[in-house]
Amino acid sequence: MGAIIGYILIVIVLVTVVSLGSNIKRNREIKERIERGWENVVEEKYNEEDLKTIAEYFNNRRKAKEKEFFIDEITWNDLSMNSIFKKINITESSPGEQYLYNMLREPLYDEKKLKERDRLINFFGEHEEERKKIQYILAKLGKARECFISDYFYKKDGKRKSSLMYYRILSAMPIIGLAVAFLNIHIGIMIAFGSVVVNMYTYYTEKSKISHNLQAFNYIIQIIKHSDLILKEDIKELDDYNRKLKEAFQGIKDIKNKSFSSGNNGTDVGILIEYINIVFLRELINYEKMSNMLIEKNKEFKIIFEVIGSIDSLMAIAAYRKRLNYYTTPELIKCNNKQEAIYNFEDMIHPLIGEAIPNSIEMKDSILITGSNASGKSTFLKTLAINIILGQTIYTCLAKEFKCCYFKIYTSMALKDDIFNNESYYIVETRSLKRIIDSVNREVPTICFVDEILRGTNTVERISASSQVLKHLTLNNCICVAATHDVELTHILERYFTNYHFQEKIENNEIIFDYRIHEGRATTQNAIKLLGVLGYSSAIVEKAQEKANKFLSDGLWEIE
Incomplete structure (x- = not known):
């Protein structure tokens, strides 16, 4: 019996020694990693x-x-x-x-x-x-x-x-x-x-x-x-x-x-x-x-x-x-009504973009942003939305100054068809917008970010429905930041939305974007010119421009 107990004690000692050795090695590796610091x-x-x-x-x-x-x-x-x-x-x-x-x-x-x-x-x-x-x-x-x-x-x-x-x-x-x-x-x-x-x-x-x-x-x-x-x-x-x-x-x-x-x-x-x-x-x-x-x-x-x-x-x-290269702690204001504050955002940048171009804007209410593809509209929406979330969670905004109300934050941007529920893009998008409408109340203002509203339907119905959805949101306790290609909306909603735009230049057959937000609606449309820059034949580009000019002049599309 004594021999059995002795064997058990020897085994316990061996197990303890092996475990201690393993722990010492692991702890040394942890200390070395921590000493190397956050920068590494x-x-x-x-x-x-x-x-x-x-x-x-x-x-x-x-x-x-x-x-x-x-x-x-x-x-x-x-x-x-x-x-x-x-x-x-x-x-x-x-x-x-x-x-x-x-x-x-x-x-x-x-x-x-x-x-x-x-x-x-x-x-x-x-x-x-x-x-x-x-x-x-x-x-x-x-x-x-x-x-x-x-x-x-x-x-x-x-x-x-x-x-x-x-x-x-x-x-x-x-x-x-x-x-x-x-x-x-x-x-x-x-x-x-x-x-x-x-x-x-x-x-x-x-x-x-x-x-x-x-x-x-x-x-x-x-x-x-x-x-x-x-x-x-x-x-x-x-x-x-x-x-x-x-x-x-x-x-x-x-x-x-x-x-x-x-x-x-x-x-x-x-x-x-x-x-x-x-x-x-x-x-x-x-x-x-x-x-x-x-x-x-x-x-x-x-x-x-x-x-x-x-x-x-x-x-x-x-x-x-x-x-971070720079950040600020936000100035957040408790507002029951969205109009109780002026929103000031200075030199905001997107946290996932290296060498991001900073943008600044002072807002009093909802804004509508126009501009061509890849000019920076969507990135601006995301930059502002992300920084509002970071401000109200980790109290850290990637900006020089950041002042706004406390918000409930919603977006409707990168939506897709729902093939599993057999729902088209338009149905998915209308559901997405409906959830924002349902969220609005008088307790906490909502801020929503909408990119290319109702893009899943035809032009006439899109502009008509979009104008009413955006108007409804901004007339209630909601700041709406929307980006669109439909310049018509900037005229229909100019009493309710302040217009901003992003722009680009075409020089020496190259596209040059400044990625900065500018006041006013977009006054140029370069989508057809971009076809030429990207290598489309001159026959396609010239004919497309001719048909566009004809429509803008007469309000009718030329039959092929």
Whole structure:
């Protein structure tokens, strides 16, 4: 018996030494990466599944807060916000990147909350030593995108049938067998051997049902352990966050002692751990305890997740600011009515365009933008929309000055036919516009960005319907920023919309764009001339221009 115990102790020591060596190597690599600094961050690669798990907390939060405003899918996709998220996301943990993703999709309407974000962003940007300590702790936590963590925090309260007592009895049997062996070795060995067989069957049968949950539970425990390490750093600027952590820890003190393996990984050490878990049903017992606790204490777990996520995401935003050539914090005004403010945007740039041309505009109400293709209309719409979102989420605008109301933001821009629902482009677009009309209320002004309104139908009906839709929006509590090729709309709506345009020149058979917004409607139309620049035959270009001139003169199209 003594020899068996000795062998077990030797194995435990070997496992401990190997684990310590692996951890030391990993921690050294993390420290070296953090010391290299934010300037040397390697842009992470994502697949479609990564983005689905990253959006998990957002999806749960949106369902739980159905009456709150979130950036919807159409707007998010129109503005390529996934790409902007990726550009900002250098978080170290899953709570961090999930919280950051939700932050970009949940605009705030509270100056105090935005100022608090700004305070911590500035703190992490200016205090390298403290930031690196927190960054190191979160990097050791790491990411577990295969686990859907926040699903457990948002489960509704309820009771579940627990097998905890059953597992505890089974786990005790091998020890009882060894104890009996001191009195009767044959009976003791039979009890011990029989219990190992039963436990093996129970373990593998039950674990196959809950393996994914075990991974998630193990990561939740790691979140709690690492949040405790942040608490122990006792950084004064994190006092409010530390207080929340302390309060949440009160009800879940024992959770840090639990652990779950995620499989043996094919290694000798992993296989040994697997066998130990089989004999004592350690993971199944902890799983039952954890499942019960997550139901009873889901608020506490949610608080810890959100505190860690907030700290991690704010560090990522601080890093993002460091990488920008310039930015400003916005001046946001609470308006019940859109006409309570003048909107001033100076030297705005698009966050995804290298060496972007800055644009400035002062707006009092809705605007209509005309100009040829590729002149910059759509980019301007996206630039303004993105910066409004960034201003109300990460309190960071890529501009020299940024002043506007708090807004609900919608776009209707990069739409496509919905072949799965058998809907044409026109139907998809009219639904998109309808959702904006339905959003308008007197509590918070809406700002919408519409690119080439109703392009999916004929000219006469498009101009007629477009004028009424745009008029309806701007006569209600909505600022409408619309781009169109239909110059007729600039005349029909000139009482309601201020006209702006983008322009280009054709010099030496080359197209030259300045990509800057100008006052007034577009006075030139170069679409036909562009055909010649792009290599179309002179016969096509000249005949097209002749027919266009004829129509402008007589109001009739010449029959071929």
